[in-house]
Amino acid sequence: MNIKAPLIMESVFILIAGLVYFITGNDFFIFNFLFIGTAIAIGIFLIGNGYEYGRNLIMLVVGSYLLFYVSILGHESLSLSGFWYYLFLGVFEAAVIHFLIAKIAGPFIFGRGWCGYACWTAMILDLLPYKTPNHERKNWGYFRYILFVAIFCFVVSLFIFKMNNLDEIIFYTFLIGNVIYYIVGIALAYHLKDNRAFCKYVCPITVFFKLTSYFSLLRVKVNNDNCNGCKKCIKNCPMDVDMLNNSRKRENGTECILCLKCIHDCPNNALKL
Ligand code: SF4
Ligand code: SF4
Secondary structure (H helix, E strand, O other): OOOHHHHHHHHHHHHHHHHHHHHHOOOHHHHHHHHHHHHHHHHHHHHHOOOOOHHHHHHHHHHHHHHHHHHHHOOOOOOHHHHHHHHHHOOOOHHHHHHHHHHHHOHHHHOOHHHHHOOOOHHHHOOOOOOOOOOOOOOOOHHHHHHHHHHHHHHHHHHHOOOOOHHHHHHHHHHHHHHHHHHHHHHHHHHHOOOOHHHHHOOOOHHHHHHHHHHOOOOOEEOOOOOOOOOHHHHHOOOOOOOOOOOOOOOOHHHOOOOOHHHHHOOOOOEEO
16 A cells, blocks of 8 residues: 555645745635645545546546636636736736646646646546547647637737726636537547547647646656567557657657556556656
């Protein structure tokens, strides 16, 4: 029974909770980060002890908490539009802190761990039947950049045109945007037979990840002495990563969501974090 990894994870979140409380003076962040850290630690403990759906469980608990409790009940838009909005207002609260930790600074350490363990869009997409992509990767990734720029321009225009009720506009943008994301994500998954098609081609948040997760401290690496070249890992990877190449320039290297499927599937124990 390995409890080292869960304890490390819990400790990291205790540290983050203390640091953010120290900076903001807001005790909500102690509860927030302890809740998320404990959910992730329990999930990692379950995964480490052979529970196949541990990662899905973490995503459902953390993703639902962030979506329903923090965003909808708390009326705090944790989306990209909310991030720009609160950043431009100079409000250093939930949305900005969330982006800084999970999506901008954090990926230097844990890459796209957000996408594998906390995203409320992917928590639903990962329940669909196409866990292993069943199509050649499309050249559609440019769409994420268009959406990223469009969201940025939308928020800027709200300020330029001095719109009233900005808080309400951003909140309803968040709600409507998420409904659209679910519809598009599910439709794409069924159309391409790939649960993570939305993450590969549409999600605008990945523009941040593309820059930072390249340097991620946590990466899957191969031990070539153990690998027999069966490529089962590559075939089963939901994000089309070439994890048999240890270089940072490996194909789709910034796409890894640290789901650990390749590590578990390898019959020769040739992969590790
Ligand atoms: S790519 Fe976007 S939708 Fe997919 S898991 Fe990451 S944040 Fe969520
Ligand atoms: S299968 Fe391996 S390389 Fe692919 S996303 Fe999961 S952890 Fe990353």
